[in-house]
Amino acid sequence: MEETLKIVVLVKHVPDAQFDRHINGPGNTTDRAESILSELDEYALEAALQLAEERGGPKAGNEVIALTMGPASAVNAVKKSLQIGASSGVHLSDDALAGSDAAATSLALAAAVRHLSADGRPVDLVLTGMASTDGETSLVPAQLAERLSYPQLTFASSLEVSGSTVVGRRDAGSFSETVEAQLPAVVSVTDQINEPRYPNFKGILAAKKKKIATLTLADVGLDPSQVGHSGSWTVVESADPRPPRTAGTIITDEGDAGIKLVDFLAAQKLL
Amino acid sequence: MANALVFIDTPGAVLKKSSLELLTIARSLGETAVAVAGELSDDVAKQLGAYGASTVYLPSGGDLGEYLVGPKAAYLAAATTASGATAVLLDNSPEGKEIAGRLSIKLNAGVITDVVGVEADGTAHKSVLAGSYTTTAKATTPVAILSVKANNVEPEPAAVAVSPGTATIEVPADSLDGAARITARTEKPVSGRPDLSEARIVVAGGRGVDGDFGPVEELADALGAAVGASRAATDAGWIGHDAQVGQTGVTVSPQLYISAGISGAIQQKAGMQTAKVIVAINKDPESPVFEIADYGIIGDLFDVLPQATAEIKKRKG
Numbered sequence A: 001m002e003e004t005l006k007i008v009v010l011v012k013h014v015p016d017a018q019f020d021r022h023i024n025g026p027g028n029t030t031d032r033a034e035s036i037l038s039e040l041d042e043y044a045l046e047a048a049l050q051l052a053e054e055r056g057g058p059k060a061g062n063e064v065i066a067l068t069m070g071p072a073s074a075v076n077a078v079k080k081s082l083q084i085g086a087s088s089g090v091h092l093s094d095d096a097l098a099g100s101d102a103a104a105t106s107l108a109l110a111a112a113v114r115h116l117s118a119d120g121r122p123v124d125l126v127l128t129g130m131a132s133t134d135g136e137t138s139l140v141p142a143q144l145a146e147r148l149s150y151p152q153l154t155f156a157s158s159l160e161v162s163g164s165t166v167v168g169r170r171d172a173g174s175f176s177e178t179v180e181a182q183l184p185a186v187v188s189v190t191d192q193i194n195e196p197r198y199p200n201f202k203g204i205l206a207a208k209k210k211k212i213a214t215l216t217l218a219d220v221g222l223d224p225s226q227v228g229h230s231g232s233w234t235v236v237e238s239a240d241p242r243p244p245r246t247a248g249t250i251i252t253d254e255g256d257a258g259i260k261l262v263d264f265l266a267a268q269k270l271l
Numbered sequence B: 001m002a003n004a005l006v007f008i009d010t011p012g013a014v015l016k017k018s019s020l021e022l023l024t025i026a027r028s029l030g031e032t033a034v035a036v037a038g039e040l041s042d043d044v045a046k047q048l049g050a051y052g053a054s055t056v057y058l059p060s061g062g063d064l065g066e067y068l069v070g071p072k073a074a075y076l077a078a079a080t081t082a083s084g085a086t087a088v089l090l091d092n093s094p095e096g097k098e099i100a101g102r103l104s105i106k107l108n109a110g111v112i113t114d115v116v117g118v119e120a121d122g123t124a125h126k127s128v129l130a131g132s133y134t135t136t137a138k139a140t141t142p143v144a145i146l147s148v149k150a151n152n153v154e155p156e157p158a159a160v161a162v163s164p165g166t167a168t169i170e171v172p173a174d175s176l177d178g179a180a181r182i183t184a185r186t187e188k189p190v191s192g193r194p195d196l197s198e199a200r201i202v203v204a205g206g207r208g209v210d211g212d213f214g215p216v217e218e219l220a221d222a223l224g225a226a227v228g229a230s231r232a233a234t235d236a237g238w239i240g241h242d243a244q245v246g247q248t249g250v251t252v253s254p255q256l257y258i259s260a261g262i263s264g265a266i267q268q269k270a271g272m273q274t275a276k277v278i279v280a281i282n283k284d285p286e287s288p289v290f291e292i293a294d295y296g297i298i299g300d301l302f303d304v305l306p307q308a309t310a311e312i313k314k315r316k317g
């Protein structure tokens, strides 16, 4: 059988897109009430669980560690990950982290990954979503890879690990690529890679016995000034709700809507 | 010394419209230089000059096209330092954003992604949370990195064309060791239609097309448009995943987006809400897509689209 893996999955707690989302926090930050585990991170967790299961699961010594950085409530993203099947959880939480941009977030997450490698068993793989559903920058995986000096295999729509080599497919506009890197690596996955599983009753019960470690900045060797607004390299100067699009014309087809549509396009000079 | 550096990964035989847009924005920030990762033809060098680029940087050593992200970022960092630029502009493709990410750590520079406009002082405009907010953001670092969405400025050549000088930049050798390698590449079949992310018009179909993209494609061809789709349609396998518009697909901001048989879920809106004009055709008057449509038709797409296609052909003669 393949060698066992120690995988860290980055899971973010994000405002649920099913509700109206607001930017009203200090420094134009997003309101984090009604938050959930980012749906796009469920694909990363599923990919990690599949890699671990192919190698005999936790019993054989595989570890799938769900890591989040965020305020107290963010622990819910870790709890959900444990219910789905992660073996343990880590919550990096510190008041000074509030308002961190992608650069500061990647600094804190890199420090946490190093901390998790310091127990004698280095991390083999960091798996992430393709983007957070709130920030949506896709910067964190690349910045994290750079900070850790790891290769990055990002936007993977398939993933295999054999020995210390990770191989994935990446679809770019007009072509599809096979990309190969050596472990340890950062891999971000798309929503094409798998069908994430749901937590079942057994998983929900089992999660209650799993460990969640809470880490502070001091635990991972960072100073408060390196993160949050003071450690960020960008500022959001203003945030304005987009005025709702002015209600347009709505017609019901009475047999000539196709022609009316062309009249509309002609009037807008779009033909 | 340049003020702005534009990164154009593989310029190809002629520059894409999105590259011309980056050059136009760069010029508004001052003296412009360009860094390319692939080959530079004489024609492209001329085109860069017409858009005011004074210097073009080229990589020496190491075939950057064989690697993903890391070595390109290392090369671009060296080019940025050589150029003295305080703003680096890239396209907003997945790889463009990732090169921006790794570059930012090398240069201790703030990155702003998904930019739709840049002011002379470097303030960037963007649209966030699936288009529900517009924000202005700025890098607080000496160098700012901006990845810019296509279709938000009109490309405009410089008043006076220049003939750019070239300079080679050594690709840092250690950046190649241990980088992710591209071991195979397969081209996807070309459709002959405009590129989705850059198209002026997009006609998109969803679950409502029920397996038949024919009427969507025919209207697209009559309009010279690209074809898009919702995730429901791509997941069903009715059309390739590259056609997916939305949060996990392509983001488009065309002049015109025609949505047919798509309900308008938040993740679909995230990819098309910045279109100038939105037309929606849907059987269900309660569909959320009508909340964002400039022109909505409650009707069956199998009636409306073919009729519109025939009418356009008739008028165009």
Ligand SMILES: Cc1cc2nc3c(=O)[nH]c(=O)nc-3n(C[C@H](O)[C@H](O)[C@H](O)COP(=O)(O)OP(=O)(O)OC[C@H]3O[C@@H](n4cnc5c(N)ncnc54)[C@H](O)[C@@H]3O)c2cc1C
Binding pocket: A039, A040, A191, B205, B206, B207, B208, B209, B229, B230, B231, B232, B233, B244, B245, B246, B247, B248, B249, B260, B261, B262, B263, B264, B265, B266, B267, B268, B271, B281, B282, B283, B284, B287, B299, B300, B301, B302
């Ligand atoms: C993490 C995540 C990411 C996602 N990313 C994306 C994304 O990038 N892009 C995306 O599109 N979705 C995305 N989705 C899915 C999204 O939530 C919706 O499920 C999807 O957009 C629905 O597609 P649809 O509108 O085609 O289908 P439906 O919601 O089923 O709507 C079909 C519509 O067609 C209409 N219709 C049916 N027949 C006809 C007819 N003959 N004529 C006219 N109208 C007709 C119906 O009235 C209905 O409104 C994502 C979801 C998640 C959770």
Ligand SMILES: Nc1ncnc2c1ncn2[C@@H]1O[C@H](COP(=O)(O)O)[C@@H](O)[C@H]1O
Binding pocket: A009, A010, A011, A012, A013, A038, A040, A041, A044, A067, A068, A069, A070, A102, A105, A127, A128, A129, A130, A131, A132, A133, A135, A136, A137, A138, A139, A140, A141
């Ligand atoms: N605060 C965070 N905690 C844990 N993971 C994160 C955090 N922010 C970003 N990530 C990870 O990075 C990915 C890309 O996020 P982003 O760069 O914000 O688009 C997400 O899908 C997560 O896997």
